[in-house]
Amino acid sequence: MLSALFNILIFPGLFFLSFLGTTAEYIDRKLYARFQNRVGPPWFQPVADLIKLFAKSEVIPEEADPVMFRVVPLVALAATVTAFLYIPIWGTEALYYFKGDLIVIIYLLTLPTFTFFLGGWYSRSLYATIGAIRSVTQLFAYEIPLLLAVLAPALLANTWSLSEMTEYYTVHPWYWLFNLVGFGVALIALLGKLERVPFDSPEAETEIVAGSFTEYSGRFLGWFRWAIDVEAVVGASLLAAVFLPFGLSLWPPLVFGLYLLKILFILCLLTLARTVMARLRIDQMIDFCWRILAPVAFFQLIFDLIIKELIL
Amino acid sequence: MKIIDKIVLWARLKSPWILHFNTGACNACDIEIIAALTPRFDLERFGVQLKGTPRHADILVCSGPVTRQIRDxxxxxxxxxxxxKFVIAVGSCATSGGVFEGLYNVQGGIDQVIPVDAYIPGCPASPQAIIDGVVKLIKKLEGAA
Known part of the structure; x- marks a missing residue:
């Protein structure tokens, strides 16, 4: 009981994830600033932002649904933190695992997007509604390529459990190199899931104010920002576990350090994409995801099938 | 002062999010406010972020005299x-009505309508003056607590 509480609240649960999440946001903003030849924010900036938001009073619009408006941000945070429990970080075994937990992780990572939709929808504000509908429209574009790309390595390992997958790739150390195309696809899809810049039309501040979060203030906005920070780390951890499963049989603290390096690498790639690209319109985004990203993910799937049947 | 209040004050001073609102300015002060937010001055060093919605913002940065039409x-x-929440009036017109003082369609300075915490004079106020004004507002808050 006590150890379960420790796992949920401290490590690798809420506290540890929040620490990683705020650090990830700092790294993202600092790198972004350095790419633009600026100095950038100090190291405590994301924490200061969160504390300030939690100390502010909150305004709930009269027309908004009072219950949904309050509950939805907490659901976003809870879903992302839960997903992390199934991802292996200091070895080949996650804290909890069962057959098919890969699907559960993807499902739990879909929940935040739905909470963005529900939060925007129940704000009953025009900008928030447009943002909400865009975020769900975008969901249909990136979710399929992401699922296909993540399933390709699972197919090669012949299991739907993330822990068994990492074990398979530890026994066969170089097989992860077959999935590099899928890694690229998943990385681009992750940009869509996190609503980062090339795919940030759901919260495009230059056209629809702040998208789904337009009416959110104070504490509730804080929960959402917290959830987004954590989601970035969980998404990067999922990609690291699925596509970069090397060096997992080393000494556990070393594996943990390697894990931190892997998610740092993925976060840097996400920031690079944010810096060099401009926002895509929502229809361009869907075009790109269905015409290019999904076929490439299919190619990866078929490639893995052929390799599995003919060579391995 | 309790430790939690100290932490909250620290966070508030380190993360001022601003909202820019033109109450009837001739655009000169607006351009200078935008210039203050460019990478050259890099206000993100101090945690300043420009927000699109009043719900997220802590500081309302107003420019120009309040016209009767924009008052409501x-x-x-x-x-x-x-x-x-805090309000900063940027430019001579925002502080007092400026050259538009007494015009039939102008109410006057920002403080005729809503309480103002800091005044930044200038026609237009330069980016350095605007940043100095924000820093002075933060100093004032630090001293008041």
Missing amino acids: RLVRIYEQMAEP
Whole structure:
């Protein structure tokens, strides 16, 4: 009981994830600033932002649904933190695992997007509604390529459990190199899931104010920002576990350090994409995801099938 | 002062999010405010971020005299912000009405309509002056607590 509480609240649960999440946001903003030849924010900036938001009073619009408006941000945070429990970080075994937990992780990572939709929808504000509908429209574009790309390595390992997958790739150390195309696809899809810049039309501040979060203030906005920070780390951890499963049989603290390096690498790639690209319109985004990203993910799937049947 | 209040004050001073609102300016002050937000001055060093919605913002940065037409909108924007909120008046017109003082369609300075915490004079106020004004507001808050 006590150890379960420790796992949920401290490590690798809420506290540890929040620490990683705020650090990830700092790294993202600092790198972004350095790419633009600026100095950038100090190291405590994301924490200061969160504390300030939690100390502010909150305004709930009269027309908004009072219950949904309050509950939805907490659901976003809870879903992302839960997903992390199934991802292996200091070895080949996650804290909890069962057959098919890969699907559960993807499902739990879909929940935040739905909470963005529900939060925007129940704000009953025009900008928030447009943002909400865009975020769900975008969901249909990136979710399929992401699922296909993540399933390709699972197919090669012949299991739907993330822990068994990492074990398979530890026994066969170089097989992860077959999935590099899928890694690229998943990385681009992750940009869509996190609503980062090339795919940030759901919260495009230059056209629809702040998208789904337009009416959110104070504490509730804080929960959402917290959830987004954590989601970035969980998404990067999922990609690291699925596509970069090397060096997992080393000494556990070393594996943990390697894990931190892997998610740092993925976060840097996400920031690079944010810096060099401009926002895509929502229809361009869907075009790109269905015409290019999904076929490439299919190619990866078929490639893995052929390799599995003919060579391995 | 309790330790939690100290932490909250620290966070508030380190993360001022601003909302820019033109109450009837000739655009000169607006351009200078935008210039203050460019990478050259890099206000993100101090945690300043430009927000699109009054719900997220802590500081309302107003420029220009309050025209009679925009008066109700200014009050509504101000009321949409969550507490604690602060207002900065940028430019001579925003502080007093400037050359538009006494015109039939002009109410006067920002403080005729909503309470103002800091005045930044200048026609237009330069980016350095605007940043100095924000720093002085933060110093004032630090001293008041």
